[in-house]
Amino acid sequence: MTGESVFTYGAPGLKFGTGASDEIGYDLSTYDVRRVLVLTDPGVAATGHPQRIAEQMHAFGIETQVFDAVHVEPTDASFEAAIAFARDSGPWDAYVAVGGGSTIDTAKAVNLLTTNDGELMDYVNAPVGRARAPRNPLKPLVAVPTTTGTGAESTTICVLDVLAQQVKTGISHARLRPTLAVVDPALTMTQPAGVTAAAGMDILCHALESYTARPFTSYDKKTPEQRVPYCGSNPISDLWSEQAMSLLSTSFRRAVNHGDDAGAREQMALAATMAGLGFGNAGVHIPHANAYPIAGRVHERCPDFRPAGYEADEAMVPHGMAVSLTAPEAFRWTFSSSPERHLRAASLLAPDHGYDAGPDALPAVLADLMRDIAIPNGLGEVGYGESDVDDLVEGAMKQQRLLATAPREVTDEDAAGILGRSLELW
């Protein structure tokens, strides 16, 4: 068996900068569209941005409607409600998603299910769903992120909770990638500090996980049919990851602690975009795999936890926070797979960190940052204890699609070690 010699790279078109969201009407007019559905969630709808973006399209003869009932942390039920709305009110020539990852992911599913027949579960990843590939091309989808984190504007997946099976899974296909990402830092200025911190840790882990991912050359040679969007670290994803880390090193603390610092907001938005372009092609691994059960079991295990900055009326761990809580220990464990990359990451994130050039450097840099931006000190502070570790391991090990990108093979014991050592981080 020879090794892999080919990697792939895809990206949406990008319009970046303050004021970029004022031009979406024009941009859509070049696709020759007449009826556009704007999707958003109630919180973002309250900022007025989605309505403003919709109204600005009228000057280009575009009829619009705003669907403002996207569910944050979407489920199969919430996807189906959005799809039913779009099917009933359609046909639509294009979609615009204004919001965070939940909104952009919902728009991807709506686009898929209004251009292709069948039902949601036909397309959801196996074994949960039937993993059917779309037969028809999708409509133009413009993604307008209002948080600096998920990178959903760059990726080919949408994530959902399948309620009946109590499992988080997704739909993954190249055609789901948005046509155009419009990243306007002005839309991110009102993110509360807690949201900026958690979403920013998502950016950081996208960059770190794709930078330390298994190299594409380490896989067996794939046939074209076997290629997946996440092909392992490669020379292009590395560039994006490194640059995202450099941007975070100068802007992250400022954006959390001085939310009105427009320069820091712009750098965070660019870091989120770049990290999205990186992991959207390379993939993510252990911290993201762990995040599924950490976020998924919080209701039952830590019913009193409320994250700062979120209007949560029930227990929830924001995605970026869930990802970050095991990151220091995950990267201590992956250190041996590529010491030079772990040390380079530590230097990019904290050029003057002064830690010894060993496995502790990157975890220490991460812990310093997390403490400064008020991320909880480990799973314990969220409410998890020693007795929850086995359960979290079981949930993480189900994410084999992500763990396949880890630079070392992860056993149950390895995962238990990482999760157990993450109960308290500093």
Added chain:
Amino acid sequence: MTGESVFTYGAPGLKFGTGASDEIGYDLSTYDVRRVLVLTDPGVAATGHPQRIAEQMHAFGIETQVFDAVHVEPTDASFEAAIAFARDSGPWDAYVAVGGGSTIDTAKAVNLLTTNDGELMDYVNAPVGRARAPRNPLKPLVAVPTTTGTGAESTTICVLDVLAQQVKTGISHARLRPTLAVVDPALTMTQPAGVTAAAGMDILCHALESYTARPFTSYDKKTPEQRVPYCGSNPISDLWSEQAMSLLSTSFRRAVNHGDDAGAREQMALAATMAGLGFGNAGVHIPHANAYPIAGRVHERCPDFRPAGYEADEAMVPHGMAVSLTAPEAFRWTFSSSPERHLRAASLLAPDHGYDAGPDALPAVLADLMRDIAIPNGLGEVGYGESDVDDLVEGAMKQQRLLATAPREVTDEDAAGILGRSLELW
């Protein structure tokens, strides 16, 4: 008037690596196509690659035809011949261009004129043509470069000589960008040393010119209608340019002098792709503007010049060579616009160069390289003399679309100084 705050970025999908060109049949089958026209030039046809790529599509039920009469350095007449062939033998569901910039550019024009009505001159840039924008979407175009240089697989333009007006111009529109770039370093192994040297200087100048281009923030605020694909240097194009220069620093001399070094060929192919992604969004300036008259007037002024490595039965200056001949003096003149960028470029290209940190460093690094890879020592060695300078200035100053990206305003006198000092470089 406020300054510009928005930049744009676009790129084709990319499949990169040895063996990537074996998978085009599969890739096209995902677009649901039935009839595909493969375009190439006679020289590349003789390598057998276009035929192999066409045959490999049959396994996916795709009917193919190979058009092997692309003209190197295309003209309006050669574009029209290719368009007529495609219109007569069509309709085609997709196009595959296997070759250098001439072939990829011809395929862009064929795609445009078989999906949109009218004639070639309707779409050519004003004032030469009527600069019409395409009304209809184009078909999928897969670009398979066989030289490491032009970056045409990433860009939204095609360049042609309009014979009756004796002028080089182009068609520029976002829809011309190929859908997918398939970059297979194995196809570039047979480039003769002279071709590798000239085409490699094109890569280097793409990277250097976009890195030193006028920053996008220095323009007046544009309306969306005024945006052009070349928006000036920006944080994304900078990344690509820097990385292309790093790759060239370790691979360029090796690829010229040891053409069988597969590692060097792969790095050159990656550098060409990255530089194409950079300049395809930022733009190029003085050396490319000068290249138009340097290449265009060679028949008349230097009838005896034959470049090494090219099978030329008449005088010609290869594009990359024409671009490179005024690069050292152009970058000496632009130094004051951003000393730190010029010095950083010199360091990326030659980390241990040892030249003083002033305006002479980058020109000296370029001259060292050009001497080592047997590029002519200036315009004089091609056959131009002092008495040709005014004529070359006149030709260069016509390229205002490119000169608009220069970091300083270029007068006739400035251009004369750069061209005059480029008669002998070392």
